[in-house]
Amino acid sequence: MALDNTLTAYPDRINIVIPLFNDWQALGLLLERIRDVNGASLTDRLTFLIVDDCSSINFDTLPTGIGQSLSVLRLFRNVGHQKAIALGLSYLASLPDQYPTIVMDADGEDRPEDIPLLLQTGAANPSRVVFAHRAKRHESFIFRLFYEVYKSVFRLLTGKVITFGNFSLVPAKQLRKLAYVSEIWNNYPGGVIRSRLPYTAVPLERGRRLAGESKMNFVSLVLHGLSAVSVLMDTTAVRLTLFCVMMVAASVFGIGVVVSLRLFTDTAVPGWATYLVFSFLIVILQAFLISLLLVFMVLSYRTQPQFIPARQFGDFVEKVEKVY
Known part of the structure; x- marks a missing residue:
């Protein structure tokens, strides 16, 4: 399915939520790459929401004129990658109109050239959340080994198979429903599984970091795995x-x-x-x-009362800063 034909199934606005902690340089390179590898028919529809997870540094400059707009959602405190995603989705769900929303990381490991593939799969499955299944990774052997152990343990403990991360497309009609799923507060992919909202996955290659060093280490990988398991407690x-x-x-x-x-x-x-x-x-x-x-x-x-992101996200939001 050609991209132009695919875009006819979408409105003239597509949100992109990008959680970020201090990765402003990588974000700038990512935005430029989104512009360079995708045609104007797609980039002109994009609106970017950067969820600043209480970074200790601020950006000097960011590329402008890419997509319709770029806003930064400033948080009062650092809440972590998964919670930042939940807050970004909840903010968009609170707006009067909902649009298809892509979740991707700021470091470039979620490749901009794969956005059309997500959209094509979403057009063929209009009610399903579409995840990127990692068909090929570029991390070290040790990291990949422990990641395979994590997936095996997750399947053993929960009976579910998880082969995807955050890179995904949320249909407009599912966005508000997802914001009311308390489990996305702990783990976004696990929360989608727990919500029983329909989802699918498309095999995509994982990219390489554009700038800086990854903050994911053994400890953070273990914590990420535990948070995913806790969703299906x-x-x-x-x-x-x-x-x-x-x-x-x-x-x-x-x-x-x-x-x-x-x-x-x-x-x-x-x-x-x-x-x-x-x-x-x-x-x-x-x-x-x-x-x-x-x-x-x-x-x-x-x-215990559950944290509902759609209702309580405002407690964490300091302000929304419009860059362009």
């Missing part, structure tokens, strides 16, 4: 509880085997069998306590 708790039940069953079976050998056979039971029985009993006790803790965690999670 109830499912995770059920699966962990079932695992504990399996451990109890295996321990009871082990104790039964040792006792049967001792009472009903003439087989000599080694001296360490007593320690083995006590070990099984400790496993049973630990599994019971973990299950009890998980039950209380889920009950507490369900009874």
